[in-house]
Amino acid sequence: MFDTFLTRKLKIKYPIFQAPMAGGPTTPELVAAVSNAGGLGNLGAGYLTPEQIRNTIHKIRELTDRPFGVNLFVLDQPEESEENTIENMSKHLSFYRHELGIPQPPLPQKYAESFEEQVQAVLEERVSVFSFTFGIPSPDVIQSMKERGTLVIGTATTVDEAIQLEASGADAIVAQGSEAGGHRGTFLKSAPNSMIGLMALVPQMVDHVSVPVIASGGIMDGRGLAASLALGASAVQMGTAFLACTESGAHPAYKEKVLSASEDATEVTRAYSGKAARGIQTKFMSDMLLYPGEIPAYPIQHAMTKDIRQASAKANNPEYMSLWAGQGLRLAKDQSAASIINETIDQARKAYH
């Protein structure tokens, strides 16, 4: 039952992908542990410099000789925001800086790493899988990855996005359900108009594209894996399930929240980054609901809140940190990545009998 097009293509034992999680959780240890246990580890490299991408890939390779993936955010140009939108937000954020005892920094000179340079680093390293979210890279990028033997995987939150990804040459598609933790990969319609539950999304996507579909969002154990395979998925991609595991680089206060929160604890917010993302509710998120102005677009807001999120983490105060997580929270466990994979497989086998 675990033999799918993707397990054969990637030469992995189990159709379990650990979700790329940019911002720290997907350490080289986590990626390698998942791949060594028979799944596919994925590095969330969206916020890394090209140099950091190369170094992290080298570290992963010291820990495993199994296939793994690298994931980037598709960003051609940072979206523009009005100058006064940025200035007003900067003034608003000074309240949090005051509370955390940190100085007001100058406005960021650059809002995100160069996607082209990040791609170059991934190309040179010839990894097994390149995945992406937030859009579709240029045909050159997709073609160059394929020429190097890299499997290309895009992210879709609707069937129309999946159809566009397939037409652009993607080899497989992550179906990101509305339950999913982290940023929404939506790129065609607005995020609120693209919140489709995974149970509805997977079979419709499977019917409309001919490439394999990877189910993602709220899958925490073998029941979710068995259900996804029954819906026609060729693999699952699990994020929140690995957030609190031993090898995850998530901050201890974040892990504690993940282990103690329930299914109704998350909300989709633009407060931290300017792009819709699902995370455990915090004071920062509820405060921002009352902000009368406009939130700058992604990645401007992300860059503008960076020092606040970092100072909050340093102070062990989760209320101003982004605690991205999906709706499967009650099923999160603090154990090794290998035991999560093994238990998921055992449970899926039982669920099928």
Ligand SMILES: Cc1cc2nc3c(=O)[nH]c(=O)nc-3n(C[C@H](O)[C@H](O)[C@H](O)COP(=O)(O)O)c2cc1C
């Ligand atoms: C902390 C966190 C960070 C994430 N970062 C990324 C990322 O860098 N790239 C990406 O494609 N998806 C990212 N995601 C989304 C995952 O790929 C996936 O869709 C999601 O984790 C599935 O839902 P689940 O968390 O309920 O398993 C992130 C998710 C979380 C929870």
